[in-house]
Amino acid sequence: MIKEYPNILNKKEKDFLKKAVVNNGAFPFYLNTSDVDNNFKFNNPKLNYFPFFAHTVLVRPEQSDDANKKLRIHSNTYNFFTDLFSKLSKRCKFKYEEIFRISINLTFNNGKEKSHVHVDHYFPHKQLILYLHSDDKDACTCIINKKNKKIKKIKPSPNKAVVFHGVLDHYQIVPKKGYRVVLIYTFK
Numbered sequence: 001m002i003k004e005y006p007n008i009l010n011k012k013e014k015d016f017l018k019k020a021v022v023n024n025g026a027f028p029f030y031l032n033t034s035d036v037d038n039n040f041k042f043n044n045p046k047l048n049y050f051p052f053f054a055h056t057v058l059v060r061p062e063q064s065d066d067a068n069k070k071l072r073i074h075s076n077t078y079n080f081f082t083d084l085f086s087k088l089s090k091r092c093k094f095k096y097e098e099i100f101r102i103s104i105n106l107t108f109n110n111g112k113e114k115s116h117v118h119v120d121h122y123f124p125h126k127q128l129i130l131y132l133h134s135d136d137k138d139a140c141t142c143i144i145n146k147k148n149k150k151i152k153k154i155k156p157s158p159n160k161a162v163v164f165h166g167v168l169d170h171y172q173i174v175p176k177k178g179y180r181v182v183l184i185y186t187f188k
Contacts, residue, residue: 003163007159008091009130031052058078060121061101085128092128101186107172114142115171125167129184131161134157140156141154141172141182156180
């Protein structure tokens with residue numbers, strides 16, 4: 001299952017995200033040096049090197065010492081982004097039981113052609129990506145099957161969401177110009 005939802009946000013939500021996140025020079029993004037977690041099959045810093053910036057709202061359960069969700073909350077934006085997810089689930093017509101991860105990722109031309117092929121968790125989950133900004137329309141998300149065949153190429157249009165089974169491998173094409181900002185939710 002891979003579904004795209006163009007123009008998913010209402011004007012108020014879109015304007016708020018643009019002002020509060022995308023165009024806000026004070027919104028805190030933090031440097032990450034790898035787009036895959038430490039349990040990746042090639043746990044080698046040189047192989048896994050992929051610099052980007054992220055604002056983690058909810059830490060992955062596998063990266064926390066405690067399963068308690070309150071201890072995994074990593075940003076004061078948590079309530080806004082969980083409320084937004086609830087609204088998006090209604091608009092996209094899916095139900096969920098739990099959110100595993102919330103992150104806002106900012107990628108730029110880092111000298112790489114694409115990110116690593118990966119899944120976000122090694123347990124069953126689904127994923128919602130909401131495109132907030134992209135200067136490069138070729139900085140797509142590519143979803144592939146287990147035989148390494150591309151099954152969907154998602155163009156990064158602001159205000160578009162895509163929902164897919166998180167067990168599908170995926171990667172992103174790195175922007176050649178400007179930057180790309182996406183909001184990522186993983187859930188069951």
